[in-house]
Amino acid sequence: MKHQHIEDLSVLSKKFNIPIESLVDKKLDDKLALKIPAKFAYQYKIVPIRQENHHLFVAVTNGFDLHALDDLRLLLECEIKPVLCPEKELLKALKNLYGVGAETMQALSDEDKKSGKIVKAAVPQAPTDGSEDASIIKFVNQVIREAFFERATDIHIEPYEDDLVVRYRVDGILHDIPTPSAIKNFQSAIISRIKIMSDMNIAEKRLPQDGRIQFNIDKETIDLRVSSLPIIHGESIDLRILPRSQMYLSLEQLGLPEIYLGSIESLIKKPHGIMLVTGPTGHGKTTTLYACLSKINTPDKKIITVEDPVEYQLKRINQVPVHPKIGLTFANGLRSILRQDPDIIMVGEIRDQETAEIAIRSSLTGHLVFSTLHTNDAPGAVTRLIDMGIEPYLVSSSVEAILAQRLVRLVCPKCKVSYKPSQEILAHLYNDTADNDFVIYKAGPGCEECRHTGYKGRTGIYELLILDDDLRRLVLEKMSTGNIRKEALAKGMTTLRQDGFRKVKAGLTTIEEVYRVTQEEVIG
Numbered sequence: 245m246k247h248q249h250i251e252d253l254s255v256l257s258k259k260f261n262i263p264i265e266s267l268v269d270k271k272l273d274d275k276l277a278l279k280i281p282a283k284f285a286y287q288y289k290i291v292p293i294r295q296e297n298h299h300l301f302v303a304v305t306n307g308f309d310l311h312a313l314d315d316l317r318l319l320l321e322c323e324i325k326p327v328l329c330p331e332k333e334l335l336k337a338l339k340n341l342y343g344v345g346a347e348t349m350q351a352l353s354d355e356d357k358k359s360g361k362i363v364k365a366a367v368p369q370a371p372t373d374g375s376e377d378a379s380i381i382k383f384v385n386q387v388i389r390e391a392f393f394e395r396a397t398d399i400h401i402e403p404y405e406d407d408l409v410v411r412y413r414v415d416g417i418l419h420d421i422p423t424p425s426a427i428k429n430f431q432s433a434i435i436s437r438i439k440i441m442s443d444m445n446i447a448e449k450r451l452p453q454d455g456r457i458q459f460n461i462d463k464e465t466i467d468l469r470v471s472s473l474p475i476i477h478g479e480s481i482d483l484r485i486l487p488r489s490q491m492y493l494s495l496e497q498l499g500l501p502e503i504y505l506g507s508i509e510s511l512i513k514k515p516h517g518i519m520l521v522t523g524p525t526g527h528g529k530t531t532t533l534y535a536c537l538s539k540i541n542t543p544d545k546k547i548i549t550v551e552d553p554v555e556y557q558l559k560r561i562n563q564v565p566v567h568p569k570i571g572l573t574f575a576n577g578l579r580s581i582l583r584q585d586p587d588i589i590m591v592g593e594i595r596d597q598e599t600a601e602i603a604i605r606s607s608l609t610g611h612l613v614f615s616t617l618h619t620n621d622a623p624g625a626v627t628r629l630i631d632m633g634i635e636p637y638l639v640s641s642s643v644e645a646i647l648a649q650r651l652v653r654l655v656c657p658k659c660k661v662s663y664k665p666s667q668e669i670l671a672h673l674y675n676d677t678a679d680n681d682f683v684i685y686k687a688g689p690g691c692e693e694c695r696h697t698g699y700k701g702r703t704g705i706y707e708l709l710i711l712d713d714d715l716r717r718l719v720l721e722k723m724s725t726g727n728i729r730k731e732a733l734a735k736g737m738t739t740l741r742q743d744g745f746r747k748v749k750a751g752l753t754t755i756e757e758v759y760r761v762t763q764e765e766v767i768g
Contacts, residue, residue, distance in 0.1 A: 253328045256306060265327040267291065267303060267337045268692055276300070277341040279320055282424065286347035288312035291329075291337045298322045303329040303337070336692075340422055344410070345386040348379050349424035380433045384441070388468070388483070390421075392461050394695065397485055397526075401438070403431055403478030414695065415653045415702050416526065435472075435479050442470035450474055454553070457483070469553060486555055495535050498528070499703035501743060507710060508647070512536045517644035518607045520594075522619045527651045527761075528704055529616040530555055533590055536614060537561060540588065548584055550577035551592035566592075574599040582606060591615040597633040604634060607642040620763055621740065622648040622709035623729040626719055640716040648707040650740055650761040652753045653699035659688030660698070660751075669755060686754050703752060705744040705761070709737055 257264050276292040277285075279300075285291065290312065291303040302316070304326045313324050338346070387410060391399045396412035403409075408428045410421045427434075439446045442455025457468040469484040495505060511519055519536070521529045534556060537547055541560060548562040552574070557563065562584070564577050574591055575598040581589055582602075593616050594600045607613045619625045625646045629639050662683050669684075687698025694700040709732050711719070718728050733739070744758030 267333040282342040282346035305331045343423040345383040346424045348383040399483040401481040518613045520646045545587045547588040548586040549590035578602045604642045622646040640719040646709045651702045652757040654701040656694035656700045659691040660685045707740045
C-alpha cells in the first residue's frame with residue numbers, strides 16, 4: 245500500500261511538475277512553523293520545510309489544493325513553492341513541529357481570545373456541552389491515542405511553573421513529547437478531564453488519588469491505571485497503559501531461557517511452597533506471575549490473588565484489590581483468602597513481616613503461593629525475608645525457588661549495526677576467546693521504525709535460584725547473600741548478566757543494554 249502511495253506521488257509530480265521530497269530524518273525549522281498557524285497547517289496538511297530568499301518551500305500531500313497555497317501566499321506575503329511527500333511522513337512532521345493535539349489547542353486559544361477569558365485563573369469543573377469542553381476531551385483523547393500507537397507503557401503529565409510537560413515511557417525509557425506552547429493555559433482543564441474520566445474527585449487537589457479508565461482505540465479496548473499526585477505547581481498525573489491484547493503472555497513468550505522453562509513448569513505444579521519473583525518496579529514481575537497462573541489455571545484449582553492494584557483481569561481467577569484506607573491490606577486480604585479454601589494464592593507484593601509470615605505459613609499448610617519482592621538478585625531475596633524478621637527455618641522450609649528478572653530493550657532489526665567485539669568483550673561473552681568470527685550488534689543511528697532510538701520492544705533476562713538441601717542449610721545458618729550466591733553459582737545458576745549475554749549472542753540486544761540493567765562489576 246505504501247509503494248502504491250509513492251507511485252501516486254510520482255504521477256502527481258510529473259503531471260504538475262512538483263518535486264518529491266522525503267521528510268524522514270529531515271530537521272525542520274521551528275521558527276518557520278511559527279509563521280503558519282497550527283490550525284491552518286493541520287487543516288490543509290502543509291509543513292514548512294525551508295525558506296530561500298522570498299520563497300517558502302512547503303510539503304503537501306497533493307498539488308490540487310491551489311486555494312490553500314493562495315491563502316498561505318496572502319498570509320505570509322511571499323512566494324510558496326510546494327513539494328510532494330507521503331501523507332504518513334507529513335502527519336508525523338506536523339506532530340513534531342506543532343505538538344500532539346496542536347490543532348485542538350489552537351482552536352481553544354482562538355475561542356478564549358474571542359471570549360476574553362483568562363484561562364489560567366479558571367476553576368476546574370465538570371465538562372458541559374460547550375466547545376471548550378469538547379476540545380479538551382478531544383485533546384486528552386489525542387494524547388492517549390498517540391501514546392498507544394507509540395507503544396508507550398506510561399503517560400506522564402507534569403506541571404511546572406511555566407510549562408506542562410507530557411512524557412511517554414517507551415521500552416522503559418522516558419521521552420519528552422512535543423506539545424503546543426499554549427498547553428500550560430489549559431492545565432486545570434486537562435487534569436480535570438482526566439480525573440473525571442478515571443472517576444476521581446476533581447475538587448480534591450491536596451491528596452493523592454487513584455482511578456481507572458477504559459478507553460477504546462479503533463477496535464481495541466485498553467485499560468489505564470491513573471494516579472494523581474499533588475506537587476508544587478499542580479497535580480502530576482501518571483497513566484499506566486494496560487493493553488488487553490498483551491494480557492496472556494505465555495512463559496515461552498517472556499524470553500525465559502530453554503533451560504529454565506522445564507524447571508519453572510515443574511515448580512508451578514508443586515502442591516505447596518512459595519515461588520518468588522524479584523526485580524525493580526516496571527520490569528515485568530506481575531506479567532511473569534500472571535503467565536505462571538495462566539499455565540496452571542484449570543477447573544480443578546481455585547486461584548485467588550490479592551493485588552495493589554489489579555492490573556489485568558484474568559478469567560476464572562478471584563482477584564482482590566487492596567484498599568489500605570478501609571483496612572484491606574495485603575495481610576488482612578491474605579487472612580480472608582485462606583477462609584475461601586484456595587489451592588493457589590498470589591500475593592502482589594511482600595512488603596512487611598506480617599504479610600511474609602502469613603504467606604509462608606500458608607505455604608506450609610498446603611497452599612502454593614506466588615509473590616514478588618524488591619531485591620537486586622535472586623539470592624538477595626532470602627536474606628531480605630530474614631531481615632524482615634522471618635525465622636530462617638521458616639524461609640528454608642517454605643521457599644522453593646526465586647526468579648530474578650530485568651527487561652532489556654531489543655535492538656532495532658532495521659537499523660542495527662554489526663561489529664566485531666574486542667577481546668575484552670569476548671572474554672565476557674565466551675570462556676574461549678579464540679572464536680574470532682563472532683559478530684554482535686549495537687544500536688544503529690535510529691530510524692522511523694524505532695523512533696530514532698536504535699531499540700524497539702523488550703525482552704526479559706532471568707536468574708533462577710532453586711533451593712536444594714545444601715542451599716537450605718546455608719539459609720538455616722544465616723549465611724550472607726554472597727555465600728548463598730557462591731554456592732548457587734557452583735551448582736550451575738546462570739546470573740542475570742550471563743543470561744543477558746546469551747541474548748547479545750543471539751542478536752536480540754546489545755552489550756550496553758545488559759550493562760545498563762544489571763549491577764555486576766565489569767571484569768577486566
